[in-house]
Amino acid sequence: MTPIGSKVFNRKDRACVDTLRLLAVDMVEKAKSGHPGFPLGAAPMAYVLWARFLRHDPSRPDWPDRDRFVLSAGHGSALLYAFLHLAGYGLTMDDLKNFRQWGSPTPGHPERGLTPGVEATTGPLGHGMAMGVGLALAERHMAARFNRPGFAIFDHHTYALVSDGDLMEGVASEAASLAGNQGLGKLIYLYDSNDMTIEGHASLTFSEDVRVRFTAYNWHVSLVSDGEDLQSVKVALDAAKQETDRPTLIICRTKLGAGSPKEDTPGAHGEPLGAEGLSATRAHYGYGDKGPFFVDERVAKHFREQAQARAAARARWEETLAAYGREHPVLAAELKRRLGALLPDGLDQALAASARAAFPKGASVATRVASGKAINILAKSLPELIGGSADLAPSNKTLIEGEDFVGALRPDARNFHFGVREQGMGAILNGLALHGGLIPYGGTFLVFSDFLRPAVRLSALMAQKVVYVLTHDSVGVGEDGPTHQPVEHLAALRAIPDLVVMRPADAHETVAAWGLAVAGPGPTALILSRQNLPTLHPDEYPMVTEGVAKGAYVLSPSEGPEPGAIIVATGSEVHLALAAQGLLRGKRDVRVVSMPSWELFERQPAGYKETVFPAAVTRRLALEAGRAMGWERYAGPGGKILSIETFGRSAPAGVIFGNLGFTAENVARLADSLFG
């Protein structure tokens, strides 16, 4: 290969590289914790990428057409912060000195939203790599939807720095296989191949041929045999940009902790070098006479100049955008709305009206089916709604009708085949959301939300608007048996901070829940039934739509002003509560509360909460076909909980519900027993 558009590297570049790596190890040393090994080894490749390739503007970290860079090896955060400081992202030298301290913008692992220039929260290995796939899919889709001849509004690359640990994680395999299938030509990963993991030489457990494996996935793979050789890294990156039909993995051979006394040993990974080690490292790079946090003025200037040179591209882009606004005003307005994460006016009303028409009184509809309908209603007004399923679309009802499937030849399509890759799907949804301009959703069975969890946690931690469509929500799954019947999953999802979990009781609650989910701001898990459920029509239950937004509401009041008891339930069990209320009529005066979302209810003012669960009414029965854990809060000391505390069984759903006491008669009996 010959250098393409080459500009040779000089001593100033080398000084920049060494400044990056020494700043990083100084940060780790000062914090008395962190990871010096990765920055020392990966600084050269990172520098070439950042200084010579990355299309970005430090003054506008939210520039929509910037290249995306993900540090999948999140433990190398110090290296990234050193760069963000030098490039002018607003991180000060004091911020670097406050690495890993309370309230600083330089936490132990990069956190999206906290630090300008950090595209994704990373640290859980494999996920940065998989989110990059989502970012690249988003770019290709947005380009296909918005670019017009002469107006390349979206034309950027997605880069990531990945490590041995990333490549070992299954989620990375899932995403890599899909990226190859999709032919993501603008996805370029630098693989810091130092053959060293925490427990020792990677070959102890990781002896596979990565080059061959990624070739099997349909990736373009190249090798830089000396990761210190800036020119070779540049040549490989140039070649990667030339390859437009496949993603690229550039394997860069490096040494963990390069230049330190612990070079090429596992000890270099996760502990400060120590005063002596640091001193030796500094001397190795020719800075033996300098103190910590040293930045030569020429180096600082060089970084600023490089950033300015790249920022010029942003100015040209702004001009293009302005012209685009004149030439294509409707598209431009739509783009602005989507990038601003604004919903079209009147969406909620349109949604409620469509639902009234679609789900008449007396209808019986599975909430997964209602969800499918909601997706299709929303999809008409929200072109940013895009998603699919982990190979369960016919069951999850995730298909947008009239739209094609996303692929290399249909980048503009809106349906995804994610394959049987739940965790990869979750990470890709995060990437799609991080890009901007899209509201991604993904479906699987609720029981397989276990596979999704690491991704759901990151959605919540990054406050990304991702909608998880989790169907087949209880032992109502029936014959597929305990491997497919969620029992603990509602509790486990509710445990995740900043995730809104909603289990609607019927089609109208489902549509309302979808309306809230696309409004965001954070992630939502929709928990949906396999089986049909009666419709709670707004004519009969006027609070339905408004009630969902409050998390819990009085669905069916008691006859008298003060109820004798409250039955509270979610999802399919709400109908058991209503039936039990009917059975008890005349004998016991019962209120039925539908509680689709604990999280939304907890956000309500105390006054509203009191109207739903008056403190004076201590006879309460909570119903949910899952573990009781946490329901004590709402059942209260005088209450009871009808739950499922064991794994399920393989049998028709009705048989299981009956045998576990989920019948109207048993619920009525339990409610009656509250009266002592």
Add this chain to the structure above:
Amino acid sequence: MTPIGSKVFNRKDRACVDTLRLLAVDMVEKAKSGHPGFPLGAAPMAYVLWARFLRHDPSRPDWPDRDRFVLSAGHGSALLYAFLHLAGYGLTMDDLKNFRQWGSPTPGHPERGLTPGVEATTGPLGHGMAMGVGLALAERHMAARFNRPGFAIFDHHTYALVSDGDLMEGVASEAASLAGNQGLGKLIYLYDSNDMTIEGHASLTFSEDVRVRFTAYNWHVSLVSDGEDLQSVKVALDAAKQETDRPTLIICRTKLGAGSPKEDTPGAHGEPLGAEGLSATRAHYGYGDKGPFFVDERVAKHFREQAQARAAARARWEETLAAYGREHPVLAAELKRRLGALLPDGLDQALAASARAAFPKGASVATRVASGKAINILAKSLPELIGGSADLAPSNKTLIEGEDFVGALRPDARNFHFGVREQGMGAILNGLALHGGLIPYGGTFLVFSDFLRPAVRLSALMAQKVVYVLTHDSVGVGEDGPTHQPVEHLAALRAIPDLVVMRPADAHETVAAWGLAVAGPGPTALILSRQNLPTLHPDEYPMVTEGVAKGAYVLSPSEGPEPGAIIVATGSEVHLALAAQGLLRGKRDVRVVSMPSWELFERQPAGYKETVFPAAVTRRLALEAGRAMGWERYAGPGGKILSIETFGRSAPAGVIFGNLGFTAENVARLADSLFG
């Protein structure tokens, strides 16, 4: 390739194959649910394996040296049940007719423990494939430990039937990479490559070159281009047995729903064929004149004869074992103990005595360090204890000192390098446990238990004695920040039925917890601190060991007989409770309850529970550095909960605890406030 030891297949074999596939679709039809597609396509390869290769004895499904067979494509359960019926495993024709019904031994997906001959609970894709790797590692280890010249006590293969969906799952990639690294020559997988998934042709999302990918993992890969060709399958299986240095993947090209009107369409996957479709299918295989559940007597006889022929091997093995008992009586006794899952006598006492010596009064020890010590104490008496970490051994303290690492050249070793593959590790631990003779454990950070969950659920569902060592258990992780700080994970793990979660407060509780974990019978999650904690020495706190077994106990009583308030805590927060008790002394008379395990406490009789949490004492403060969810049960209506309801922060641990109110002073203040 030429056939090895060939015996050609005849019409009787063909009749056996067709009987298997038709029984399976009859079962699905009768149950009105299930998966006809896989059995129709995979029956030929399954038949060749089962009839000509599988070393087994239907009269002794627990024969220790049987070949292990895992149906990783668990949705194909009907095919397996048909075989177990015909081979004489005790499944009756009525059992087949009760497929997927309440109480039948023929549930929707195979369930270990419920059905003789089912080696592993499968259904969550990828996990059967990964458990097979654990089974093969176990066989190799047991052979290395127990076989002696002339006495091949363990010499069996591990087979699995895997599907496209299995190969897409990340967990399968993790396990496959490790299997290649380990050179598992006795692991042989038949891959039913029908190129069809629920959403359509697999190439829509799965276009990778599986052959090349598995070659990269160091697998021996062969291709059977026509999966209906019994002889070709046999040749490939013969060749796989000849390959002793690498695992084998046999890619068998088949058609989903072969012979049915839905052949080669996604519709064949997961719905009954319907009367008409079934009838056409029956006719296709030449049974148009027969009714459902038809078994020709010659076919039945052939299956019985094949099983009997194989069972002869078991008789020979029993003779070998008897001779082994005479020649190597100590080894034989040890083997018997281990296969019976019996612990050596006096283990608990030895453990407690070692702990007293190791952790004196006044010592300060992280519970992860105490866990490491417990592992090493136990490892001396329990050669069946075997495990490792997902590349965090130095942090998780999972190393057995003086033992080597498991590898092709050291199959007898007891430490594993699992690599950065948490989910794969969990599945492999399940496989190790399923084999028999081993107590496997695996470590990672508690926050990454999210990656483990699908495996933990299967450990619980199968009631396997697997120990999960989950360290770095709270915001006490400190500087690594929210991506590494578990907040919701205790709640999420407690939600899993039949899993015992234990969060010990000090070294002595940790050792006691380990004692309980190895006693089983099911899985245990040990939740351990990164940071040092003071020792609760039995001389000072005599209930420590006994108390852990009860789940919760009075660690430090009130001064008077009736406490004014109770502070209950787990793990590191127990020490805050003790400090607060001290601060309040003279003013408020407080009892401190240590509650390492909710699950164990819930198993206690009501009388014991009342002694720990007297109903009359309603002033209660629950402390845990995680989400409050579920603590309402123990705090009660008059109580308070000090918890963490948001994600953590990157800072030194002490700073985080302080800022979140986890100080002795704040705990004392809260306890005091209970008095109004």
